[in-house]
Amino acid sequence: MDIDTRIRRRERLQDDRRLVVDYQALSPVAHVEEPPGRGPVLERVLDHLDPVFEGRKPPDGALWGPPGSGKSAVVTALFDRLRIRTEQSQSVVHTTTRAQSPDAPAFVYLDTRAASSRFQLYHDTLAALTDESVPEHGVSTEQLQSRLRSRLGRYSSAVVAVDHVGEPQTLSAAEVREQFEPFGSQLSLLTISRSPPDAWPVETIEIPGYGQQVLIDVLMTRSSEGLTSDAFTHRQARTLASWASGNAHDALAALFGAADAAAAENRDQLTEADLQAGMDHVPERCVSLGWVLTLPENRQLVLYELLQLPDAAGRSVTEITDALADRPAIDLSAGTIRRFLYELAEDGIVERVETERKHDQGRPPSRIEPRFPTRVFERLYEIQN
DNA sequence: GATCCACGGGAATACACGGATG
DNA sequence: CATCCGTGTATTCCCGTGGATC
Missing domain, CATH: 1.10.8.60 (Helicase, Ruva Protein; domain 3)
Structure with missing residues (x-):
């Protein structure tokens, strides 16, 4: 040797x-197939969905509980399984030549962090129900609405789970409900939120931490x-x-x-x-990583590059803006970067902290502190890009 | 040609402070 | 002393434009 x-x-x-x-x-x-320790909650959600298995439309529902309690994990895991079952039974229908009455329910999972407009809600719902791609441009919201209506007609009923409603930057449960009003008879909503739903008559399921x-x-x-x-x-x-x-x-x-x-x-x-x-690396009053990872591409880029700045912690918004604008990876104007930073601060993803004044005159600048798990974001961002 | 949305740019507003004014 | 004003900077707000797509 x-x-x-x-x-x-x-x-x-x-x-x-x-x-x-x-x-x-x-x-x-990450989406997991079997969220540990959430059996009782799964059962309660299934109880709520019960009518679906007899071809009826379940009432609207609301699942709520504190951050990090597995709400998204439970619903995505459950809806994934339910959808697969539906697809299997639908494909049986497809293989028969005879037109059949629709008897399978549809299950859709939406995230209002990604879908904040009527257009996007309809788009994402339709996309979840079709194999073909759904146009993101060049088609009016009304056209999408009618396409969605006819698509929904192919199912015995539909349950749309709408995650992260009522957060500071997302639609409220009431707003979501309003957008889906035209489909009232065709689908029921299951909203998922951190606080209990106010007012509207629903079945409520609480999930503890x-x-x-x-x-x-x-x-x-x-x-x-x-x-x-x-x-x-x-x-x-x-x-x-x-x-x-x-x-x-x-x-x-x-x-x-x-x-x-x-x-x-x-x-x-x-x-x-x-x-x-x-x-x-997990700051106090930490914002959910899911929120950061659903931001538009360029905002994530700005955040990532911000974390790469060696001395970002001590610098003012203006200085950071200039430093970021010089980065070859970023192809945005300084004005836009600055606006992004202020918007991200407004959303609570970063925090502006007032500093002592650096100039003799004028309003004192503030520096920027991340409010999300930075290390996790960096790795996941690198994997994604 | 229609449609949605991200960008860019800039106007408007807020804030801090020192100095002037009543 | 309280208030206003001017100046300089920070922050917010708004809207037209153009890219991408159908």
Whole structure:
């Protein structure tokens, strides 16, 4: 055996020991097939949907609970399964030549973070119900409405789950309901929100935050999918779970950040310092990562490049704007970048913090602080782009 | 030609402060 | 002392334009 081979063998050994990170498996916004510990909630949602299985339209409903309690996880997992079942039964219909009465229900999941206009709501609903692509331009909202109407006619009933309603920057439940008014007889809505729905007559399902044990379970399950075995201990999961106090989003974001810190140092296990780094990268009053990742492309670019600026933390909005405008990756005017930054601050994705004045005169500038899990965003952004 | 939406640009407004004014 | 004014900077608001797509 020659020396090179011996060295390569050592290198490979090192590689094998190295922490493997499947970032998607650790992502707080990943869709999972079986959300752990949410069986009772699944049952209640299924109870609510019961009429569907007899071909009737269920009443409108509302699922609500605190951030990071698995609302999106439950609904996406459930609707995914239901949709697959529908598609299977529909394809049976398609293969028969005889025209049949529609007997299968439709299940649609919408995110109001991505769909904020009537056009987008109809578009996304229609897109979920058709294989063909639905035009995003050149067609009026009214045309989409009539296309959607006739499409809905092919199902016995339809349930549209509308996620993230009533957040500061999204449509309220009432607004969503109003936009879908024309389809009142054809579909029912299941809104998903952080606070209980006000007023309209619906069946309400409350989802509590995760208990400590279940959250530890969630972390262990995800780490077993995303990391090499033994990289993350039960004791560490306990630490993260208690730090996150029931919020799975924050706990997973911290785990993700910790894994990334360990990977950067070529470690095969998470240390306490990694854990701390992971938690430090999840700011207090943290905005959901899902919100950041559904922003238009150029805004995400601005955020990403902002995080790449070495000394962004100490600089004013104006200075940051100029620095970003100089970045080759960004092809936007300084004015637009500045407007983006102010808009992102308005949305709470970053925060403007007043600083002491730098000039003798004029209004004092403010600096920018991210309000989302930065490390997670950076990795996921890099994977996406 | 229609349609939606992101950009760009700029006008309008807010804020902080020192100095002038009543 | 309270208020107003001018100046300079920060922030918000608004709308026309053009790209992309049908």
